[in-house]
Amino acid sequence: MATALKPQQDMSEAERAARQELAACYRVFAHMGWSEMIYNHITVKVPGEEGAFLINPYGMHFSEITASSLVKIDIEGNVLAPTEWHVNRAGFVQHALFHKHIPDAHAIAHTHTTAGMAVSSVEGGLQPVNFYACNFVGQLGYHDFEGVTVRDEEGPRFLESLGNKRMMLLKNHGILVMGKTLPEVFIKHWALQRACEIQIQTMSMGQPIVVPDDIVAIHQRDLHHTQIPGGAGAAGFAAMVRLVDRTDKSWRE
Incomplete structure (x- = not known):
C-alpha cells in the first residue's frame, strides 16, 4: 500500500493535492501509451503561488513519477524546491510561456504520440471525418515547426498561432x-488522440466521408449533454486513476 506524500513545512495542502493529481496524470498517460521514454511534459500551476508550476523531472519515465519527485519551478526557470533532477529546457520554454501569458492555462500537456505527430505532419491536419474530430473543428490552432523548442524568441509566434484557442x-x-483543470486537459487529449488515430485508419481505407459544417455545429452545440457533474473530464480521469491504482499506488508518495 503506497504511503501518502509526506508533509513538508513549506508545502501547502493545495500544492500537495496538485502534486498528487499531476503524478496520477503522468501514470495515466503512461498507461495509455502516451509517454515518449523520458521526454514530453504535463505541467500544472501551483495553486496560490504566482508564476510557480510543477513539471516532470528530466530523466524519469512517466510510469515512475511520484508526487514528491515533481520539480517545482517558476516561469523564469528558477527551481523553487530542492531536487536531484534537471528540467528539460524544451519543455520549460513552451510550458512557462503559456503559463505566463494564458491566465486560464492551469494545466498543459504536450505529447509526441504517433497518431498526433502523424496528423500534425500532413497538409490540412485534423479533418472532420469522425465523431471525435468533429469535437475540435474550428478549435485547433496550428504552429509551424521551427525546430526543438529551446529558444525564447519563438514565444510570440507560439502565442500568435494559439490565438484564442486552447489546443494546437x-x-x-x-x-x-x-485547460482550466488537469482532468479537462486529460479528456481533451484523450479525445484528440482518438480523433487522430481514427483519421489515420480511415484515410488508409479510401475516400473518407467528410461531415458537413452544419452537422459539426450541431454536434458541438449538443456535446454538453454528455457531461456529468464534476467538471470537464473529472469522471473519466477519476476512472483512469482507479484503473492505475489497481496495479500501482506509488504515485502518491
Missing part, C-alpha cells in the same frame, strides 16, 4: 492541450 497541433511535432 504543432506541425511535424505533436499535440498541445491546455
